[in-house]
Amino acid sequence: MLKDRRLAVLGAGKLGETLIQGLLEAGAIDRSRVTVTTAHGPRLELVRERLGVAGTLSNAEAVQDADIVLLAVKPQQVPLVMSEIGGVLRPSQLLISVAASVSAAFIEKHLREPVPVVRAMPNTPCLIRVGMTGIAMGKHARQEHLEIARRIFEAVGRTVIADEKHMDAITALSASGPAYIYIIIESLAEAGVKVGLPRDMATELAAQTVVGAGEMVLRTGEHPAKLKDMVTTPAGCTIDGILELEDGGLRVTLIKAVVCATRRARELLES
Numbered sequence: 001m002l003k004d005r006r007l008a009v010l011g012a013g014k015l016g017e018t019l020i021q022g023l024l025e026a027g028a029i030d031r032s033r034v035t036v037t038t039a040h041g042p043r044l045e046l047v048r049e050r051l052g053v054a055g056t057l058s059n060a061e062a063v064q065d066a067d068i069v070l071l072a073v074k075p076q077q078v079p080l081v082m083s084e085i086g087g088v089l090r091p092s093q094l095l096i097s098v099a100a101s102v103s104a105a106f107i108e109k110h111l112r113e114p115v116p117v118v119r120a121m122p123n124t125p126c127l128i129r130v131g132m133t134g135i136a137m138g139k140h141a142r143q144e145h146l147e148i149a150r151r152i153f154e155a156v157g158r159t160v161i162a163d164e165k166h167m168d169a170i171t172a173l174s175a176s177g178p179a180y181i182y183i184i185i186e187s188l189a190e191a192g193v194k195v196g197l198p199r200d201m202a203t204e205l206a207a208q209t210v211v212g213a214g215e216m217v218l219r220t221g222e223h224p225a226k227l228k229d230m231v232t233t234p235a236g237c238t239i240d241g242i243l244e245l246e247d248g249g250l251r252v253t254l255i256k257a258v259v260c261a262t263r264r265a266r267e268l269l270e271s
Contacts, residue, residue: 002028002151008066010059010081011073012036012047015098018127019070020051022156026129037062059084063093068148071097071107075268078102082110089115094145096120096152100171101268104138104164116141118149121167122156123175131157132177134170172261180257185210 192202
C-alpha cells in the first residue's frame with residue numbers, strides 16, 4: 001500500500017525526520033519516493049544526507065507529484081504553509097497533519113478543493129518503532145485514507161483511531177507522555193544510586209522495569225490496578241513504597257500534568 005506511493009514531508013524537523021527514519025527502517029517506504037522540505041538550506045542538506053531522500057525548499061514543489069503529503073511543521077507555521085500548498089493539492093492526494101492542536105477543519109478551510117485530510121498525533125518513540133499515534137479523519141477523508149494513515153504509523157508503533165475531539169488529550173497523554181516517563185526513569189535511577197547501585201545499572205533496571213510494566217498492561221489487558229496488586233504482597237516492601245508515592249502526590253501530579261498539557265494543546269495555534 002505504501003511502497004508505490006510518493007511521500008512529501010513538509011517540515012522535516014525533529015518529528016518529521018523521526019517519522020521518515022522509522023518508516024525507512026521498517027521498510028514501509030522507498031527512500032527514492034520521499035521528498036522533504038525544510039525552512040533553511042543547511043537543515044535541508046543535513047536531512048537529505050542523513051536520510052538519503054530528495055529535498056527542496058519549496059513546499060508547493062514538494063507536493064506537486066506526491067500521493068501522500070505529511071504536514072509536520074509547528075502549529076504556528078501551518079497557516080503560512082497552507083497558503084503555499086492549499087491551491088496546489090488535489091482530491092486524489094491525501095494530506096496527513098501531525099501539527100499539534102491544528103484541527104482538520106482549520107486545514108480544510110485553506111484548501112481550494114475537497115482534499116481528504118487525516119489528523120495524526122505520534123510520539124518520539126516512533127524513531128525506534130515503538131511509538132503511539134492517535135488518528136482522526138477530517139470531513140472529506142474516507143476509510144481508505146484512514147487505512148493509509150494507519151499503515152504509515154503502525155510501521156513505527158501502535159495506533160488508535162479516535163474522534164477528533166479527543167486529539168488534544170491524546171497530544172497531552174501519549175505525545176507529551178514520554179517526557180513524563182523519562183522523569184520517572186531518571187528519578188528511579190537516582191533512587192537506585194542513593195541506595196548503592198552503580199548509575200548505569202540503576203538506569204537499566206529502571207528503564208527496563210518501565211518497559212516491562214507497559215508490556216504487561218498491553219499484553220494481559222488487565223487493569224493497571226490489578227497488576228499493581230499482584231506485586232503488592234501483604235506487609236511487603238512494595239506497599240511501603242506505594243504509600244510514599246501516594247503521600248508525595250505522584251498520582252495527582254501526573255493527572256494534573258496531562259490536564260495542563262491538554263489545555264495548552266488547545267491554545268497552541270492561538271499563541
